[in-house]
Amino acid sequence: MTASSAPVPANEFERLMGLSEFDIDYSDHKNTFNDLARLAAKVAGTRISLVNLIDSFTQWTISNHGLDTDQILRTDSVCQYTIMNADSFEVTDLSADDRFKDKDYVTGDPNVRYYYGVPLKTGSGLPIGALCVLDQERVFLDPEKVELLKIIADEIVSRLKTIKIMEALKTKLLEAKQSQRKVAHDIRGPLGGIVGLAQIIKDQGESNQMDEVLEFINLIHKSGNSILDLAEEILDSNRDKRAVVSPNGADSSRFDLTVFKDKLEKLYGPQARHKQVVFSVNITPLTANISFSKNKLLQITGNLISNAIKFTPPLKSVTVDLGLLLHVDKPTLRIRVKDEGVGMDSNGVSAILLGKAASTEGTDGEEGYGFGLALVKHLISSLNGQISIVSEPGKGAAFVVELPQKIY
Incomplete structure (x- = not known):
């Protein structure tokens, strides 16, 4: 099967953008949807129900019932066909369908045969994943059950x-x-000055000279103005924050390099092990516990890692280096994803940086969708960051991303 045979929605880039807007940590929501996954299986009368989200390379199971699974390659999934359909997708016997009959989940445990999937759609109709129910035997869903599954979705x-x-x-x-x-810190200084000057005037009483009193009043006036200026600055800052936050829903919750490393190892270690690629994540110890926003970081880094694994042969390595550079004027997060894969020439590098890269097969024939790196470039630009690539044919590639950060 070639990359061109992979089912790709006509609006794939917009679909990936819709998914990225949720900025989901795929490892954090096992309990968030368990009740809905269980309810879907109950409604359908199936042994298995999964809540799946699909990015450019991976199907992430964020909640499950009856089957303990976290992720599979998008190319191995059935739900990749569900997101191609406006309403639903059903396969009555996976073992009799050429697209699925050789998949591990059909030929081995859990030996599923029946599949029914409902796309998970955003408000603008973009399919970001699927709610699916599966069973080892044929299941018949009446219209009422189908409608209930759509409500759950x-x-x-x-x-x-x-x-x-x-x-x-x-x-x-x-x-x-x-x-x-x-505010408490910045106001304390001017207020302290005002109180101190007033105390001096009070203590000197009748011995105050008019010129001294005028000088004290002048200093008090300056301190009072500095407080007013600070208040105006705070109000302007809050107005700016509201303007920036509304369109995109604001930053995600913050985290640090240690948490970042753990999440990347948990999410992408299985992909590397599946392909026998050595995967490691390194962090700078001195800044490991300084908190910053995780806004879009898992989306950006995850796409780079999946791409690196795709083009790295078995027994070779993919290394991620994470560092927080504490420049006084602009703290910067530096992400470096280095692989020992096939590499690319200068034309390939330019195509990626210009957002014109075409999808190609990986070293094990993995299919591509052509939008992962384009999404990365778009997200980096939206965060006022930069990306650079160093690569040669046969010598692997290194992607370096630098993103300005707000330190907490």
């Missing part, structure tokens, strides 16, 4: 939206607390 998307809103509110609350601490 809508509720899953509603919860994803709620999670996004809650993350935005948590970020605003954190920023408000930080502003409170800053």
Whole structure:
């Protein structure tokens, strides 16, 4: 099968953008949707139900019932066909379908035969994944059950939206607390000066000279103006924050390099092990516990890692280096994804940086969809970051991303 035979929605880039807007940590929501996954299986009368989200390379199972699974390659999934359909997708016997009959989940445990999937759609109709039910035997779903599955699918998307809103509110609350601490610190100085000068005037009583009193009043006036200026600055800052936060739903909750490393190892280690690629993540110890926003970081880095694994032969390595550079004027997160894969020439590098790269097969024939790196470039630009690539044919590739950060 060639890359061109992979089912790709006509609006694939917009679909991936819609998924990235949720900025989902695929490892964090096992319990968030368990009740809905269980309910879907109950409604359909099946042994298995999965809540799947599909990015450019991987199908992520964010919740499951009856089958303990976290992820599979998108090319191995059935749900990749569900997102191609406006309504639903059904396969009555996977073992009799040439697209699926040789898949591990059909030929081995759990030996599934029946599949029914409902696309998970955003408010604008973009399919970001699927709610699916599976069983070892043929299942017959009447219209009422189908309608209930669609209602459950809508509720899953509603919860994803709620999670996004809650993350935005948590970020605003954190920023408000930080502003409170800053205000308390910045106002303490001018107020202390005013109180001190007033105390001097009081203590000197009738011995105050008029020119001294005028000088004290002048100093008090300056201190009072500095407080007013600070108040105006705070109000302007809050107005700017509101303008920036509304369109995109704000930053996600913050985390540090240690948490970042753990999440990358948990999410992408299985992909590397599946292909027998040596995968490692390194962090700078001195800044390992300094908190910053995780806004879009898992989306950006995850796509780069999946791409690196795709083009790296078995027994070779993919290494991720994470560092927080504490420049006084602009703290910067530096992400370096280095592989020992097939590499590319200068034309290939230029095509990626210009957003014109075409999809190619990986070293094990993995199919591509051609939008992962384009999404990465778009997200980096939206965060005012930069990306650079160093590569030669046969000598692997190194992708370096630098993103300005707000340190917490």
